[in-house]
Amino acid sequence: MRLEIQALEENKTWSLTELPVRKSAVGCKWVYKVKHHGDGSIERFKARLAAKGYTQMEGLDYLETFSPVVKMVTIRTILALASYLNWHLHQLDVNNAFLHGELDGEVHMSFLPDFQSTNLSQVLKLHKSLYGL
Template sequence: MVDDVPVKGTRLLSDVYKRCNIAICEPADYEEAMKNQNWMIAMKDDLSMIEKKKTWVLVERPRDRKVIGVKWVYRTKLNVDGSINKNKARLVVKGYNQIFSVDYSDTFAPVARLDTIRLLIFVAAQNDWRVYLLDVK
């Protein structure tokens, strides 16, 4: 006899099939995101967090340096049941434009999450690595 009650930590196959039929359409670029109010809010939220954390300062463009641009990356975050939790927009550096041994190691992420820093320090402590602090402007 087959029991219809799922075991704790598992899902019914019918629930898995329902979630597989979800089609999430994320914007391909900024112009497409501008057409949707939810994505506009997500971009404004990300910019306000960057400003709140003071992770960058606007400076004059150096004449002897190549400028590396940024782009928006869009992701739809889902709840466990497959419903949309929120739209997440991130402003990221176009690192693929860099040239190894010229400017490859000169770019830093505009935002560092605290849990990522904690994990890095934990791994460094476990492996007896030296950790250096750099203040980047």
């Protein structure tokens, strides 16, 4: 969890601000995953901070959604080409890949679980998208 927070802060994902009048803040939660080696043994534990974007309302909090995800047919095509052309493939697991796009609108998020502020009216203003938005 510390590595995730550190990476988010280093990439200037948010800034501390006052919650504007008539605005609401989305919540957030931790999502945990166990990463395994090919033999099934545990490689590491991963924690990811996710925004509770399901509390947003279309037309009020956002206008459109976009998720840059690779389709399986694309992956299969590349693997087929690599096999046919005898390409050497390598796998890379990035600890924290920042594919999060800049946000067009204002999104405010409440403080992280177990993180307290001395000023209760302060929230995190997101500059980049998090999982769940």
